[in-house]
Each structure stands twice: as C-alpha cells, then as structure tokens.
Amino acid sequence: MTVGIVGAGQLGRMMALAGYPLGLDFLFLDPAEQPPAAQLAPVLKSAFTNDDALGTLAGRCEVVTIDWENISVEALRKLGRETRVSPPLRAIATAQDRVREKRLFEKLAITTTRWRAVSSRRQLDSAIADIGLPGVLKTRRMGYDGKGQAVLRTAADVDRGWTLLGQVPLLYEELVPFDLEVSVIGVRGRSGESQVYPLNHNVHSGGILRLTRAPYGNARLNRLARQHVLAVMEHFRYVGVLTIEFFVRGGRLVANEMAPRVHNSGHWTIEGAVTSQFENHLRAILGLPLGDARAKGYSAMINLIGAMPGRAALLRHPGVHLHDYAKEPRPGRKLGHLTVVEDDAGRCERQARRLLAELAPEIHIP
Amino acid sequence: MTVGIVGAGQLGRMMALAGYPLGLDFLFLDPAEQPPAAQLAPVLKSAFTNDDALGTLAGRCEVVTIDWENISVEALRKLGRETRVSPPLRAIATAQDRVREKRLFEKLAITTTRWRAVSSRRQLDSAIADIGLPGVLKTRRMGYDGKGQAVLRTAADVDRGWTLLGQVPLLYEELVPFDLEVSVIGVRGRSGESQVYPLNHNVHSGGILRLTRAPYGNARLNRLARQHVLAVMEHFRYVGVLTIEFFVRGGRLVANEMAPRVHNSGHWTIEGAVTSQFENHLRAILGLPLGDARAKGYSAMINLIGAMPGRAALLRHPGVHLHDYAKEPRPGRKLGHLTVVEDDAGRCERQARRLLAELAPEIHIP
Numbered sequence: 001m002t003v004g005i006v007g008a009g010q011l012g013r014m015m016a017l018a019g020y021p022l023g024l025d026f027l028f029l030d031p032a033e034q035p036p037a038a039q040l041a042p043v044l045k046s047a048f049t050n051d052d053a054l055g056t057l058a059g060r061c062e063v064v065t066i067d068w069e070n071i072s073v074e075a076l077r078k079l080g081r082e083t084r085v086s087p088p089l090r091a092i093a094t095a096q097d098r099v100r101e102k103r104l105f106e107k108l109a110i111t112t113t114r115w116r117a118v119s120s121r122r123q124l125d126s127a128i129a130d131i132g133l134p135g136v137l138k139t140r141r142m143g144y145d146g147k148g149q150a151v152l153r154t155a156a157d158v159d160r161g162w163t164l165l166g167q168v169p170l171l172y173e174e175l176v177p178f179d180l181e182v183s184v185i186g187v188r189g190r191s192g193e194s195q196v197y198p199l200n201h202n203v204h205s206g207g208i209l210r211l212t213r214a215p216y217g218n219a220r221l222n223r224l225a226r227q228h229v230l231a232v233m234e235h236f237r238y239v240g241v242l243t244i245e246f247f248v249r250g251g252r253l254v255a256n257e258m259a260p261r262v263h264n265s266g267h268w269t270i271e272g273a274v275t276s277q278f279e280n281h282l283r284a285i286l287g288l289p290l291g292d293a294r295a296k297g298y299s300a301m302i303n304l305i306g307a308m309p310g311r312a313a314l315l316r317h318p319g320v321h322l323h324d325y326a327k328e329p330r331p332g333r334k335l336g337h338l339t340v341v342e343d344d345a346g347r348c349e350r351q352a353r354r355l356l357a358e359l360a361p362e363i364h365i366p
Numbered sequence: 367m368t369v370g371i372v373g374a375g376q377l378g379r380m381m382a383l384a385g386y387p388l389g390l391d392f393l394f395l396d397p398a399e400q401p402p403a404a405q406l407a408p409v410l411k412s413a414f415t416n417d418d419a420l421g422t423l424a425g426r427c428e429v430v431t432i433d434w435e436n437i438s439v440e441a442l443r444k445l446g447r448e449t450r451v452s453p454p455l456r457a458i459a460t461a462q463d464r465v466r467e468k469r470l471f472e473k474l475a476i477t478t479t480r481w482r483a484v485s486s487r488r489q490l491d492s493a494i495a496d497i498g499l500p501g502v503l504k505t506r507r508m509g510y511d512g513k514g515q516a517v518l519r520t521a522a523d524v525d526r527g528w529t530l531l532g533q534v535p536l537l538y539e540e541l542v543p544f545d546l547e548v549s550v551i552g553v554r555g556r557s558g559e560s561q562v563y564p565l566n567h568n569v570h571s572g573g574i575l576r577l578t579r580a581p582y583g584n585a586r587l588n589r590l591a592r593q594h595v596l597a598v599m600e601h602f603r604y605v606g607v608l609t610i611e612f613f614v615r616g617g618r619l620v621a622n623e624m625a626p627r628v629h630n631s632g633h634w635t636i637e638g639a640v641t642s643q644f645e646n647h648l649r650a651i652l653g654l655p656l657g658d659a660r661a662k663g664y665s666a667m668i669n670l671i672g673a674m675p676g677r678a679a680l681l682r683h684p685g686v687h688l689h690d691y692a693k694e695p696r697p698g699r700k701l702g703h704l705t706v707v708e709d710d711a712g713r714c715e716r717q718a719r720r721l722l723a724e725l726a727p728e729i730h731i732p
Binding site for chain 1: 653658678685687692
C-alpha cells in the first residue's frame with residue numbers, strides 16, 4: 001500500500017516515520033534538491049504542478065495527501081481524477097484563502113476576529129474606518145509563519161503596509177489583544193469516526209512557534225475547541241488531520257486560522273499521546289480505524305530554529321526526545337524539535353524552561 | 367553521520383526508524399533481495415563476507431554495528447581496521463559460541479545450567495552419564511529461535527539427536543525445569559555509562575518468542591539481573607545494547623544465553639520506555655549520552671508469526687501499536703509485532719490476552 005505525499009518537508013518525513021511501522025510505502029513529490037523526507041523514501045523531483053509527475057504519483061499511490069497546504073488545488077484536482085486525495089480539496093481551498101476561512105468560521109458560529117476583504121487602497125481605508133487601528137493586514141493567500149502580514153498601528157504603517165502587500169488580494173482584521181494562543185487538532189476517518197487531541201498552548205516569537213505545552217486548559221475550553229474542530233470537519237466531510245488555531249481572550253476562543261494537515265503544535269503527540277497525529281492522519285486517509293488521541297502525561301515541544309545545537313548537548317538532558325529534520329541551517333528555519341513528556345505538569349514545565357533557557361534565552365516564556 | 371549496519375532485518379529497520387529523528391543516516395549490508403530495512407535506507411546487496419562491500423561500508427560509515435549476531439567475526443575484524451565497530455568483537459564471538467558463553471557466565475559467577483562440550487558420540491554419552499536425562503543437545507554455533515537444538519529424554523532421542531546434529535561441535539546441558547523465562551537488556555556507552563531496562567517476562571511457543579510482558583518481577587530479581595548484565599558489559603568494555611536470557615527456577619535466575627544486540631524481548635521499549643532499546647543502542651555506539659531506560663506504565667508485546675493479520679482488524683483495538691516489518695509471509699517467520707502500554711498492569715494483561723486469543727488461540731499463556 002503506497003501513500004503519495006505532495007511536499008517532502010518535515011511533516012511528510014514524520015508521516016513516513018509513523019507509517020513504516022504500519023507496513024506502508026511512501027512516494028513523495030517535491031521540487032527541492034534534498035528535502036527532509038528524501039533521506040528515507042523515494043521522491044519524484046518535480047514542480048508541484050507538473051502533469052507528468054502528478055500522473056506518476058497518481059498511478060503509483062492508493063491515496064495521496066499533502067504536507068503543505070499552499071499546494072495548487074488545480075493540480076490536486078487532476079490527481080483526484082486518478083486516485084483518492086485526502087483531505088478534501090474544498091477544505092484545502094478554504095484554508096488557502098483567508099476570506100473563505102473567515103466566512104466558514106462565521107457560518108459555523110465559531111467566533112473569529114472582525115475583518116474586511118481588501119483589494120484596493122480605498123477598501124483598506126474603509127476597512128480601517130470600520131474596524132479601527134491597530135489591525136493586521138494579511139495576504140489572502142500563501143501566508144505562513146507570520147509571512148505576508150503587517151501590523152498597522154499608525155497612518156504611516158498603513159502606507160508602508162499597502163506598499164508592501166498591496167499587489168495581491170488582502171484581508172484586514174482587528175488586532176486581537178489576546179491572553180494566549182492555543183490550537184486544537186482533530187482527525188476524522190472515512191467512516192465519519194473522529195478523535196480530538198487535547199488543547200495545545202502555543203508560544204510564538206517572531207511569528208514562529210517556539211514552544212507548545214499540552215494538554216492545556218480546563219474542560220470547558222477543551223470542550224469548546226473540540227466542538228469547533230468537529231463542526232469544521234463535519235462541514236467538509238473531512239478525512240485526515242485538521243488543525244485550528246485560536247486566540248484566547250478573557251477565557252473565550254477566537255478562531256485565527258485553520259490548517260488542513262498535521263501541525264507543528266501537534267508534534268508532541270509522537271511521544272506524548274497514545275497515537276500520534278502523523279499515524280492518525282495516515283489511518284484516516286487509508287480508511288483504517290483511528291487511534292486513541294489521549295495524552296500520556298504532560299508534554300512540552302520546543303522548536304529548534306535557525307541553527308542545530310550539538311546532538312550530545314541536547315541528549316544529555318534526561319528524557320529529551322530529539323527530532324532532527326535533516327535540513328540545512330538557515331536563519332529562521334525550523335530544523336527540528338525536542339519533546340519532553342512527564343507524569344507531572346510541574347516537572348514538565350521545569351524541564352521545558354531549562355531547555356529553553358539554554359537554547360533560546362532571548363525568548364520570553366509566559 | 368552515517369551508521370553502517372551489517373544485516374538489514376527488522377532489527378536494523380527499527381534502528382533506522384529510531385535513528386532518523388536523531389539526524390542520522392544509514393547504510394546497510396545484506397545479501398537478501400528485499401530485506402526489511404531496504405524500504406527506508408540504502409542497502410549494499412552483498413554477501414556478509416564480501417571484501418569489496420565491507421570496504422565500501424567501512425569507507426562510508428563513522429561506525430558499524432550488527433543486526434544479527436551470527437555474522438563473521440573475521441569480516442567484522444577487517445571492518446574494524448578501517449572504521450569503529452560496536453559492539454566489541456570479543457562479545458560477538460562469545461555470543462556465537464555456546465561453550466565460550468557458558469565459560470563466561472561461570473567466570474562472572476552468573477548461575478547457568480550444567481553443561482559439557484560434545485564433539486563425538488563418546489563425549490555425548492559421557493556428558494549424559496554426568497548430567498543425566500532429560501537434557502538439551504545444541505549446536506555450539508548458529509542457533510536461534512530454537513533451531514539447532516534437540517531435547518533428549520530417552521535413549522532413542524539420543525540416537526536421533528546425534529544423527530540430526532552430530533556433524534558439528536555441540537554442547538549438552540541439563541534441561542532446566544523452569545517456572546518462566548525472563549530477559550534483561552542493558553546498554554553501555556563509550557564512556558562506560560550504562561542503563562538497564564526492567565526485566566522482561568517472555569512466553570515462547572515452538573521455540574519462538576510470542577509474548578513479552580514488562581516490567582516484570584520484584585526488586586530483588588531486577589537487581590540480580592541488573593548486576594549480571596552490568597558484569598557482562600563491564601567484562602567486555604561493551605558498547606551498545608546487550609541482552610541476557612534467563613530461566614527463573616524457584617525465584618533464582620539461571621542464565622540461558624546472551625545476545626550482543628537489540629532484542630525481540632525489548633521491542634516494547636519503543637512505546638513503553640522513555641528511550642527505546644534501538645535509540646539507546648545508537649546513542650551508545652555514537653558516543654552520545656544514553657537515554658532513560660525506565661518503563662512508562664506496563665507493556666505487553668505480541669509477535670506476529672507466519673501470517674500477517676489484516677491491518678484494520680489489528681488497529682481497531684484501542685491503543686494497539688502495530689509494527690509491520692514488510693516481510694514476505696512464511697510459516698514460523700516473524701513478520702511484525704504489536705505493543706500495548708497501559709498505566710494499569712491488569713488492563714495491560716487483559717488487552718494482551720484479548721489480542722492473543724484472537725491472533726494465536728493455540729498458545730497457552732501462563
């Protein structure tokens with residue numbers, strides 16, 4: 001049984017590592033020279049939209065999935081004529097377009113920020129008149145890790161933001177004064193069966209996730225997040241793993257965005273949950289029974305960004321699990337992550353803080 | 367950093383799966399057409415003793431290890447002139463020869479069975495006169511999974527056993543009326559640092575391991591096993607994972623044999639220990655700090671032998687972890703294993719019995 005994955009980054013790599021024990025084979029499609037998954041599975045080296053490569057992938061794989069959501073939906077639609085593609089293209093298309101995403105949240109009664117679509121300077125001014133400053137100007141498409149965004153606080157910011165981003169369709173939304181950021185990860189199988197992981201508490205710095213703690217939050221907040229992710233998955237008759245990121249403001253969830261895939265904030269599930277997000281994604285898209293999404297103890301996940309610390313220095317911390325993505329170092333690049341799992345929440349937190357103090361002392365940890 | 371592995375079976379495969387997250391590369395050497403590790407790492411297809419292939423392996427790998435102990439020590443010695451080889455060849459040579467192994471146990475005051483070396487029919491008769499019947503006649507070399515052994519209870523058995531095995535050097539030992547079989551897995555690093563996993567309780571059928579429960583036994587038995595594995599590792603200045611199998615007779619340990627490698631009875635450590643035996647073997651041979659060998663809860667590991675059950679049927683049991691080795695089915699062949707991990711010993715046992723009743727109802731589980 002061969003699983004095709006469009007995109008051979010670290011998410012695809014971790015999917016393959018989770019899938020080999022299930023007896024699966026993998027075939028990737030990626031234009032990069034030596035993407036992270038290439039070390040452990042064959043890769044068709046090609047543009048994501050190349051018809052020949054897509055044809056080969058479709059012909060050799062029982063099911064095709066993605067490791068990156070900004071993939072051409074047109075290309076995936078072609079694939080879908082020849083093989084099964086999961087998650088559903090409508091969900092991927094919605095996640096690619098912040099306006100469709102906002103409309104979906106509103107339709108499903110999931111609280112989100114106030115927003116306006118912006119495709120001209122006049123519309124931007126009118127959006128600011130409605131929503132006020134400060135706010136965030138974002139490209140409708142192709143945003144990730146804080147890229148394609150500008151925070152507008154002053155009239156000068158508005159000019160700069162428009163100059164920077166005004167060439168493409170945009171969205172302007174209120175800047176939410178949030179207490180913290182969380183995410184919820186759900187998985188839905190072909191039969192409609194679902195599992196939802198406990199909430200993740202995510203700490204960002206410079207637009208990049210640095211630390212995730214899980215499980216996070218009280219039963220009420222977890223129940224609410226669970227309802228939301230189940231509602232989105234039902235809406236799409238979704239198959240696979242889906243993530244929604246929220247701001248928490250005064251104990252309420254405000255949806256920020258969704259990702260139709262396994263997610264950085266769920267990497268702790270490899271060691272910290274009964275079944276990892278990667279294995280559950282594969283189980284879902286193959287029509288297999290889903291695995292238990294419960295957490296085992298308390299986990300903290302720390303991203304390794306820009307430079308890879310020495311292996312020995314990381315591993316001398318007892319109980320640290322290292323995940324090296326085999327990527328070339330580059331400033332701001334996610335090169336790997338660490339996970340610690342402890343029975344005791346306090347011990348987990350102390351371990352995480354000790355590691356972060358050593359690895360990234362510049363980061364403020366709330 | 368490339369790790370060379372002589373033998374590309376399921377043990378090598380699971381080593382690679384444990385090593386990729388550490389940022390390691392792998393290169394295997396194996397004569398088989400499509401060995402289990404070939405799915406996820408390059409394999410030099412060659413006889414284990416081929417000088418050219420061994421030269422390539424040595425040239426491309428910072429360290430070389432084994433996934434099978436019946437490898438030519440001469441070939442490994444050649445490798446050792448060009449690269450680092452772990453575990454030490456003396457330990458591998460000892461594990462390959464039941465007579466050297468028995469002498470080692472005796473030297474280190476590790477209780478073992480009464481035994482005699484046998485290389486003629488006359489010596490066999492004399493060994494039986496000393497030790498009595500019943501007993502077990504075993505080839506000195508190349509035994510595994512109950513192969514190369516004959517239980518002798520009657521004079522007719524003695525004739526049959528001699529006819530079957532008499533062409534090669536043998537060992538005759540008493541048949542131990544044991545209560546149960548256990549194994550201990552230790553790991554020792556280059557610096558002399560060591561970790562020992564808790565005892566495994568192993569249930570065999572037809573000479574093949576079917577079920578392992580861990581952690582097993584009281585503190586006294588664990589302490590004793592720990593002393594023994596530490597003594598053997600110290601003796602060899604061992605580097606890597608080492609396993610010793612024991613019979614338990616009246617609450618005492620009687621050493622049966624040792625394996626200079628990761629072991630089937632330690633597969634539960636992938637999900638059930640803080641650090642798996644595979645990761646710890648790699649850490650050891652690379653001179654990295656060892657990981658914590660403590661168990662997380664209670665584990666049961668069930669081997670899948672001869673035929674692979676359907677994936678969906680296995681995965682519908684909540685919390686079951688499947689490990690499929692991607693091998694062609696063949697009677698008596700180890701094709702994969704299942705692990706369950708539970709906080710509660712009783713729940714773990716019920717899960718294991720439920721699975722075994724479904725998969726191998728013919729096996730008697732003590």
